Every structure is written in C-alpha cells, then in structure tokens.
Amino acid sequence: MGYTPCRLLLMDNQQSPPHPDTRRQLQMARSMCWHCQSEVTGEYFCDRCVKVQPVSKETDYFTCLGFPRRLLLDPQKLEAKFYELSRTFHPDFYQTKSADEQTISLSNAAVLNTAYRTLRDSIQRAEYLLALETGSVKDIRTSPPADLFEEILDLQDTLEEYRASERDSDQGHRLRATLQTEQEALERRKEGMEAQLRQLFADWDKLQDAGEATSLARVERDRILKEMRDLLSNRTYVNNIVNDLAATIA
Amino acid sequence: MIWQQQSPKQLFPNILIFDMARIVGIDLGTTNSLVAYMKDGQPCVVPDRNGRTMVPSVVALTDNGLIVGDSAKEHLTRNPERTVYSVKRFMGKGLADVQDELVYFPYHVTETGGVIRIRLGQKSYSPPQVSAMILKELKLRAEASLGESITKAVITVPAYFNDSQRQATKDAGLIAGLEVLRIINEPTAASLAYGLQQKTQGTIAVYDFGGGTFDISILKLKDGIFEVLATSGDTHLGGDDLDRVLVDLFIGDIRDRYGIDVSRYPDHMQTVRLEAERAKIRLSDELKTKITIELPEDKGRFTRELTRDQLESLVAGIIERTLAPCRIALKDAGLTPKNIDEVVLVGGSTRMPLVRQRVEALFGKQPHCHLNPDEVVALGAAVQADILSGGTTDMLLLDVTPLSLGIETMGGVMSSLIRRNTTIPASAKEMFTTYVDGQTGVDIHILQGERELVKDNRSLAQFRLKVPPLPAGVPRIEVTFLIDANGILNVTATDMRTAKSQSIEVKPSYGLSDTEVERMIEDSFKFAAEDVTARKLIEARLDAEALIKTTDKSLLEAGHLISEKDADDIRTSLSQLSTAKNGIDSRVIRAHMAELEQTAKHLNVMMLDHSLKKSLQGKKVSEVS
Numbered sequence: 119m120g121y122t123p124c125r126l127l128l129m130d131n132q133q134s135p136p137h138p139d140t141r142r143q144l145q146m147a148r149s150m151c152w153h154c155q156s157e158v159t160g161e162y163f164c165d166r167c168v169k170v171q172p173v174s175k176e177t178d179y180f181t182c183l184g185f186p187r188r189l190l191l192d193p194q195k196l197e198a199k200f201y202e203l204s205r206t207f208h209p210d211f212y213q214t215k216s217a218d219e220q221t222i223s224l225s226n227a228a229v230l231n232t233a234y235r236t237l238r239d240s241i242q243r244a245e246y247l248l249a250l251e252t253g254s255v256k257d258i259r260t261s262p263p264a265d266l267f268e269e270i271l272d273l274q275d276t277l278e279e280y281r282a283s284e285r286d287s288d289q290g291h292r293l294r295a296t297l298q299t300e301q302e303a304l305e306r307r308k309e310g311m312e313a314q315l316r317q318l319f320a321d322w323d324k325l326q327d328a329g330e331a332t333s334l335a336r337v338e339r340d341r342i343l344k345e346m347r348d349l350l351s352n353r354t355y356v357n358n359i360v361n362d363l364a365a366t367i368a
Numbered sequence: 369m370i371w372q373q374q375s376p377k378q379l380f381p382n383i384l385i386f387d388m389a390r391i392v393g394i395d396l397g398t399t400n401s402l403v404a405y406m407k408d409g410q411p412c413v414v415p416d417r418n419g420r421t422m423v424p425s426v427v428a429l430t431d432n433g434l435i436v437g438d439s440a441k442e443h444l445t446r447n448p449e450r451t452v453y454s455v456k457r458f459m460g461k462g463l464a465d466v467q468d469e470l471v472y473f474p475y476h477v478t479e480t481g482g483v484i485r486i487r488l489g490q491k492s493y494s495p496p497q498v499s500a501m502i503l504k505e506l507k508l509r510a511e512a513s514l515g516e517s518i519t520k521a522v523i524t525v526p527a528y529f530n531d532s533q534r535q536a537t538k539d540a541g542l543i544a545g546l547e548v549l550r551i552i553n554e555p556t557a558a559s560l561a562y563g564l565q566q567k568t569q570g571t572i573a574v575y576d577f578g579g580g581t582f583d584i585s586i587l588k589l590k591d592g593i594f595e596v597l598a599t600s601g602d603t604h605l606g607g608d609d610l611d612r613v614l615v616d617l618f619i620g621d622i623r624d625r626y627g628i629d630v631s632r633y634p635d636h637m638q639t640v641r642l643e644a645e646r647a648k649i650r651l652s653d654e655l656k657t658k659i660t661i662e663l664p665e666d667k668g669r670f671t672r673e674l675t676r677d678q679l680e681s682l683v684a685g686i687i688e689r690t691l692a693p694c695r696i697a698l699k700d701a702g703l704t705p706k707n708i709d710e711v712v713l714v715g716g717s718t719r720m721p722l723v724r725q726r727v728e729a730l731f732g733k734q735p736h737c738h739l740n741p742d743e744v745v746a747l748g749a750a751v752q753a754d755i756l757s758g759g760t761t762d763m764l765l766l767d768v769t770p771l772s773l774g775i776e777t778m779g780g781v782m783s784s785l786i787r788r789n790t791t792i793p794a795s796a797k798e799m800f801t802t803y804v805d806g807q808t809g810v811d812i813h814i815l816q817g818e819r820e821l822v823k824d825n826r827s828l829a830q831f832r833l834k835v836p837p838l839p840a841g842v843p844r845i846e847v848t849f850l851i852d853a854n855g856i857l858n859v860t861a862t863d864m865r866t867a868k869s870q871s872i873e874v875k876p877s878y879g880l881s882d883t884e885v886e887r888m889i890e891d892s893f894k895f896a897a898e899d900v901t902a903r904k905l906i907e908a909r910l911d912a913e914a915l916i917k918t919t920d921k922s923l924l925e926a927g928h929l930i931s932e933k934d935a936d937d938i939r940t941s942l943s944q945l946s947t948a949k950n951g952i953d954s955r956v957i958r959a960h961m962a963e964l965e966q967t968a969k970h971l972n973v974m975m976l977d978h979s980l981k982k983s984l985q986g987k988k989v990s991e992v993s
C-alpha cells in the first residue's frame with residue numbers, strides 16, 4: 119500500500135453536530151421536495167407528491183426521534199418512536215418504489231438507527247447532548263482523575279505483577295484476589311458517578327423545562343454541562359479500567 | 369415539534385400499489401436447499417413431483433451433463449471426484465481458509481484471484497457458480513409448480529456470514545438469473561416464520577445448527593417488529609463436522625482391522641461419510657446402531673456397533689463449541705438466560721438429543737421444537753419476500769451486522785467504524801486527508817472482525833481514494849461506509865471542497881470481480897437453453913429407466929396372468945424404449961414410454977390384483993371385509 123490513510127476528526131461514529139447557530143438558520147430555511155420542488159411542511163413526506171424526504175444532515179438525533187433535548191427519556195417511549203419511524207423508513211417498504219426513494223429510505227433508516235443507538239444509552243445520550251450544546255468533541259481522558267491517582271497507580275503495579283506471575287501459584291491467587299477487590303471497589307465508584315450523573319440529568323431537564331433565559335439560568339446551565347463533562351470522562355476512564363481488569367482476571 | 373406521520377397508503381387509500389412479480393424465498397443450505405412462497409398469507413414450501421421439499425445441495429457432472437439434487441446425490445459414491453457437495457463452506461473463501469479440511473473433499477479445489485475454483489471435468493467453477501446451479505434447480509422447481517417465470521428471490525445466509533460470503537451468495541443468485549432482492553439471515557428468517565405462527569411477544573433465542581454452520585440470534589418480538597438484539601455464530605461448525613469425527617473413527621478401525629487406508633479411495637470415503645451421517649441420524653432415535661461398510665479391493669465388509677453414548681462422547685466437544693457464541697450473544701444483548709422467554713431450534717442437527725440437552729442446560733428451559741427445523745428457514749424467507757412485495761405489512765425485521773467493520777490505520781491496527789450487533793442499515797462517515805504535499809491518493813483497506821490487529825481480521829477490500837494534488841492536510845475527502853439491509857457494505861466518497869462524489873473501484877479480497885460475475889451470467893444464459901434440453905434428456909432417461917425396471921418386475925411376477933401375445937408386445941416396447949433411452953432426444957424417449965405404458969396397461973392391472981391377493985394371503989376373510 120502506498121499511503122496509510124490519514125484520518126481527521128475521530129468522532130466516535132457520530133455525525134458531526136452542527137454548530138447551534140447554523141443549525142437554527144438552516145431550520146428556518148424552507149425545505150423543498152427533491153422530486154416536485156414544492157414546499158415541504160410535513161416531516162418526512164411531501165404534501166403534494168407523497169415522496170419520502172431525506173432526513174436533513176442538520177437534524178440532530180433528538181429532533182430525529184421527536185424528543186426534546188432532555189436527558190431522562192422514557193426508554194419505552196423512545197423504543198415506540200423508533201419502531202414507528204422504522205416502519206416509515208425501512209428499505210423493506212420501498213422495494214416497489216423508485217431508485218431515488220430507495221436511496222433516501224436507506225440513508226434515513228441508517229440515520230434513524232444511529233440516532234436510536236445513541237439516545238437509547240443514557241451515557242451516550244449525555245455525551246451527544248454535550249457535543250450539541252457545547253459544539254465540541256468529547257474529551258478522552260488519558261490520565262487518572264486526581265482523586266483516583268494513587269489508587270490507579272497501585273492498581274497498575276499489581277496488574278503488572280499479576281501478568282508476570284504464575285497464574286496457579288500462591289502469589290498468583292493472592293494478586294488475583296487483590297485485583298478482584300479492586301475491581302469491585304472501582305465498580306462501586308463507577309456506580310457512584312452514575313448516580314451523580316443522573317442527578318445532573320435531572321437538573322438539566324428541570325432547567326430546560328423552566329425555560330428561563332435569565333443570567334442565573336445561564337450560569338446554572340454552564341455548571342451542569344461542565345460537571346457533566348468531567349463526570350462523563352472520569353466515568354469512561356474508570357469503566358475502561360474495570361473492563362481491562364475483568365478481561366485480565368477472567 | 370409535531371410529528372406528522374403520513375405514509376402514502378394513508379393519504380391515498382384507494383390507490384392500488386402496483387402488483388409486483390412474485391418473489392420466492394430460498395434457503396440455500398450446506399446440505400439441503402428449499403424454495404418457498406407465500407400463499408394466502410401462509411408460507412409454503414414447493415415440493416417436487418414426489419412430494420419431497422428438500423433438494424440436496426449436490427451437483428454432479430455426469431456423461432449427460434450437470435445434474436443437481438437427489439439424482440446428483442447418487443453420484444457421491446459412484447463418481448466422487450465429479451460430485452460437489454457442501455459447496456457453501458467455500459463461499460467467499462480463499463484456499464488458505466479451507467486448507468485443513470480439503471482432505472475430506474474428493475473433488476479438486478484450487479484458487480484463482482482469491483476465489484476458490486472447483487474442478488469438474490474440463491472446467492473449473494467458482495463456488496457461486498456451483499451454488500447457482502442449485503438455485504437454478506430451485507427456480508425451475510418453483511416455475512414448474514407455480515406455472516410462471518420466477519426472476520426475483522430472497523436468499524438466506526448464516527447470520528454470521530461476512531461481507532464476502534454474502535456477496536458471493538448474491539453473485540450466485542445473479543448467475544442463476546435471479547434478482548436477489550434481499551439477503552436475509554437464516555435464524556432471523558426462522559424467527560419470522562415462528563412469529564407468524566405463534567404470534568408471541570417477548571425475547572427469543574434462535575439456535576440454528578445445520579449441516580455446515582452454527583448461528584445464534586437473540587430477538588425481541590413486539591408489535592410485529594422483530595428486533596435482533598445480538599447475533600453470533602461459527603460459519604464453520606455443523607453436522608458435517610460431527611460426521612467427520614465418525615469418519616475418522618471408522619477409518620482408524622478399518623486400518624487397524626484390515627490394514628487398509630480407506631482415505632486413499634475417494635469412492636469408499638464417500639461411502640464411509642454417508643454411512644457415518646446415517647448412523648449419526650439413526651442414533652438420534654435409537655440408543656445403538658450397526659454400521660456396515662463395503663471395503664475396497666473386495667476385502668469384504670466392515671461392521672461395528674456404535675452406541676449413542678459413544679457418539680455423544682465423541683462429539684461433545686464440537687457441540688460445546690456452539691455454547692460460547694450463545695454466551696457472547698447473550699452478553700452483547702445485555703441479557704442473561706433468564707431473560708429468554710423461548711429458545712427456538714432450527715436446523716437438522718438440533719434433532720440430536722445431546723444438542724437439545726446442552727441448549728436446555730444453558731438457557732434453563734426446554735427448547736421449542738414444534739417447527740419443522742428443515743423448512744422453517746425457507747418459510748421465513750418467503751415471509752420476508754412477501755414483506756418486500758408489499759403483501760405482509762405488519763411485520764418488520766430489524767437485523768444487525770454480525771461483525772465489526774473497520775479500516776486499517778497506522779501500525780497495522782484496525783480502527784472500528786461500525787460495531788458488531790449494530791442495527792442495519794448502518795452508516796459511518798470518516799474524513800480523510802493527506803500527509804505529504806501533492807499526494808494524489810489515499811489507500812484504504814476495509815476489514816471485518818473483532819480483533820485488534822489487521823492481520824487477525826478478515827480483509828474485505830482495498831481501494832484508492834483519488835485526491836487532488838494539494839499541500840498536505842488540505843484535501844478533505846469524506847468516505848461513507850454504509851451497511852445495507854442485506855448486511856453488505858457500500859462505500860462512497862465525496863470531496864468536501866468541491867462536493868463532488870467519486871466512484872470507487874473496490875477490489876474485493878475474496879470475491880469475484882464485477883466483470884467476472886458478468887461473464888458468468890452470460891455463460892449461464894448462453895448455456896441455459898442447452899441446459900434445459902440436457903436436463904429434459906436426463907429426466908427422461910431416469911424416468912425411462914424406472915419404467916423399464918418396474919415393467920420388468922411386473923412381467924416376472926404377473927407375466928403368467930396375461931396372454932403370450934400381450935407379453936411379446938410388452939417385450940418389444942421394452943426393447944424399443946431401451947434403445948430410445950440411449951438416444952439424445954427426450955421427446956422420442958417420452959413417446960416410447962407412453963407406448964410401453966399403453967401396451968403394459970393390462971399387465972399392470974393384473975399386477976395390482978396379484979399383489980393385492982398376495983398381501984391378503986393368510987388373512988382371514990373377516991379381516992378383509
């Protein structure tokens with residue numbers, strides 16, 4: 119091979135979220151049916167020629183699934199909406215349609231699936247919302263959070279030792295037991311973070327529901343987003359270590 | 369925001385959505401293949417003239433040409449080098465992939481351009497071409513039964529098939545003259561048939577253990593939606609592997625007892641293989657069975673006993689190998705065995721009591737086995753075909769991609785773009801740029817698999833992105849990887865600076881190129897006319913042979929009951945048919961058959977009487993009336 123690919127912007131499989139301002143502008147622009155050029159006011163079908171319309175590149179996943187930007191979503195409702203939209207877009211139902219419509223159905227269904235996959239998981243949902251609200255990519259932590267620093271360093275030493283030891287020796291058993299205790303401790307820590315996150319999610323939703331545009335509300339918004347961001351990256355860090363541990367001692 | 373949902377049907381309830389040509393559903397199996405269609409809202413399998421629904425997936429080259437199915441199966445022992453079976457194991461593979469098992473196959477396998485070729489007489493055929501012969505047989509069968517031409521099909525594949533294997537299956541359809549509207553996974557197809565019948569809601573696990581492959585799929589059934597939560601499997605694990613354990617056992621026995629190495633005799637190897645399979649099947653119902661195998665070089669015959677216990681201890685390890693994918697699928701679905709409401713068994717190998725026990729032990733509940741495990745996949749394919757043609761509208765299958773998709777990055781590492789068990793259609797976008805001034809291309813290597821390093825994953829394809837010569841880092845090429853509803857990858861690229869999309873010529877790592885497929889389609893059409901003639905001739909000959917045999921037998925048993933003249937007439941017709949049978953015109957053969965049937969009419973009546981009397985002999989009159 120001549121050149122190894124040089125990739126830009128690793129976005130964790132998500133579509134790049136549009137900048138809030140351009141998004142709003144684009145939503146205001148009138149959309150036209152790709153087929154008959156008449157104005158489309160309905161969501162996904164042209165009122166005149168009934169052709170399916172492509173989900174706009176600018177549509178965020180919340181909008182796509184018809185939910186407000188909230189963080190505590192009812193999984194049942196989300197699923198019901200996903201099923202309903204799958205019935206609308208799935209290529210199975212476009213087999214007898216034109217090639218253009220088939221292409222639209224295919225890409226709409228792909229967007230819908232990504233949207234559902236992202237919003238279904240509360241952590242991914244929060245990360246996505248964060249990206250939407252702050253227009254930035256999620257940050258990936260490479261060093262342990264401060265309050266875990268010592269613990270993680272110790273853990274790494276034990277892991278090294280365990281990897282080097284005879285699995286079936288006394289030392290191996292002892293180290294394994296230590297690692298197991300460590301794993302459980304970290305899992306509890308992760309659960310703690312998730313509980314804190316849920317509180318932040320509730321705070322966020324409350325703030326949004328109130329819909330106030332005061333400066334106090336802005337401060338509160340920034341606090342929630344900042345805390346959420348830190349917690350999310352710490353949680354991901356701990357989660358990776360737990361998975362690593364589980365794989366090593368499995 | 370208000371969600372206004374308007375489907376065309378809701379808006380114009382009176383518009384007739386135009387009728388499509390019929391789409392059939394095909395289960396293209398390792399051992400057996402079937403074709404089914406939807407009739408009055410119920411799927412049904414197309415049987416042959418003798419009522420058999422399964423077509424053995426066997427193709428034989430005879431002196432009269434290529435034959436498929438039951439008649440080809442007879443050539444396994446007669447003509448092993450020219451009889452192809454289990455070709456599905458070679459779909460989308462290179463020679464290196466199958467090196468270890470080549471000893472078990474009597475036919476000659478080579479490789480050209482990353483694709484396996486199978487030698488049959490003077491010609492070589494790719495696995496899709498051989499599969500196409502089976503598909504053509506099914507197509508003809510459906511056409512004969514339905515009285516219309518069939519050009520569209522849904523074909524099933526193991527859920528764990530990778531992109532190359534799916535593409536190879538699609539190619540096979542094209543070569544057979546079928547537009548493949550959908551490639552659908554076998555266990556999920558089975559779930560459609562199951563769901564249609566049972567109308568249940570909940571979470572089910574479909575355990576599909578067939579002749580060559582193993583699949584497990586976990587689905588959520590709700591309001592007509594069949595959502596696959598996770599899938600796993602092994603495309604190289606099936607009844608064939610169980611048979612091999614017995615083959616090895618018998619060969620060892622024979623070597624010890626008679627000093628003969630049966631593996632040097634391809635025809636006897638086939639006898640051993642078929643007897644091994646039959647013994648295995650018998651032991652699903654019996655506790656003990658006797659094996660008899662004719663030995664080569666007139667060394668007599670080998671016999672031995674085999675108990676179910678012995679079989680089970682020999683194959684326990686193989687059956688155990690099906691459980692790991694089950695656990696992975698459960699984990700990926702975020703479920704435990706307790707969450708599974710029902711386990712559905714599919715595939716011939718699930719008839720083994722040990723398989724049922726192991727499945728029951730893993731899931732902690734008795735599996736559901738009220739479906740016909742041989743037919744349910746084809747039935748499900750027919751349901752999916754009906755969904756595509758707009759017949760069934762309340763059911764929808766949301767399947768997943770079984771393997772992670774990624775590209776090669778620096779250091780020979782795979783970077784994942786679409787994770788396994790992602791609902792399809794699924795897409796991922798990647799932006800590429802250059803790192804050398806004036807660089808005009810970026811090479812992209814697409815992979816499938818779960819491992820870290822490129823070399824441990826399956827290479828799907830490579831292609832070169834064209835980039836305008838600009839300073840390093842300036843070009844912006846967006847590549848979209850889209851896995852469609854067939855689980856097949858489509859790649860498109862757009863230059864973000866000019867918004868122009870570019871066509872990409874992808875070189876598949878293990879597949880036929882487009883031009884090669886086109887040539888094969890042409891070939892297949894060119895020969896189609898000849899094929900039909902050849903096929904008619906073969907059938908006429910087979911039928912003639914059968915008729916001669918039964919008439920001979922009747923003459924022998926009931927000849928004394930008819931006049932000498934009648935008997936002479938019959939003998940004349942018989943010899944005429946024998947001569948005609950060696951000719952090359954099927955119409956002449958059929959004409960002579962009709963004549964013989966006419967002359968032997970009286971004989972047949974007498975024969976019927978005779979055999980009736982014979983069967984009543986020794987019975988009391990009271991028993992008869």
Ligand SMILES: Nc1ncnc2c1ncn2[C@@H]1O[C@H](COP(=O)(O)OP(=O)(O)OP(=O)(O)O)[C@@H](O)[C@H]1O
Pocket residue numbers: 396397398399400401456554577578579580581582606607608645648649650652714715716717718719720741742
């Ligand atoms: N009663 C039985 N006991 C054990 N095995 C059986 C029995 N009946 C059939 N089989 C085995 O089932 C296998 C064929 O099953 P099936 O027809 O479901 O496979 P297939 O669909 O052709 O293969 P695949 O789905 O793997 O491509 C053969 O290996 C056969 O020996």
Ligand SMILES: [Mg+2]
Pocket residue numbers: 395397398554578579715745
């Ligand atoms: Mg099968």
